[in-house]
Amino acid sequence: DSGVTQTPKHLITATGQRVTLRCSPRSGDLSVYWYQQSLDQGLQFLIQYYNGEERAKGNILERFSAQQFPDLHSELNLSSLELGDSALYFCASSGTSGRSYEQYFGPGTRLTVT
């Protein structure tokens, strides 16, 4: 158990809908990273937040957004969902903002768009 929690574990929704994925980092960790793992593309970095502020942006679509709240939990919002958004979404946390420190991954949320 990494100490990172993600809810829900599974989510099934229809195209065009909007969903919110939630992540709670390890106690004391200030950085949260979001990743998408789809069958054809492997693990892709989406976005990083550090202590409430956006720190780095990867391959995140404009339809997706994230935020980190004062209690350090983070939410990833996915809107106007398409079939291709079906994937496993991981969040990871680390103690600092730098990417030269170990990241601890949560169990993931499996999103299925029908």
Add this chain to the structure above:
Amino acid sequence: ILNVEQSPQSLHVQEGDSTNFTCSFPSSNFYALHWYRWETAKSPEALFVMTLNGDEKKKGRISATLNTKEGYSYLYIKGSQPEDSATYLCASAVNNDMRFGAGTRLTVKP
């Protein structure tokens, strides 16, 4: 965009064999190299993070080396055990991005 490449894609070894695999990454704008162990139906588990050219790290029977000038890292497993069976992922932190390889799938037969 230059990719992170891992080889081989998969590897089957016998228990007790030592093995190694490679991660190649763009050497420009290098920041850090991460290795993860990823078991089926679980989430990636951090093994090592390396930043300096010539870095070597070790955790039990697993070790890794880093060459930032030529853009490669090796992961070694000494005396493989069935519980080492997993996908080993590397990721290069560069600029504001984390780029992952496709992984090497290791199967250790008893």
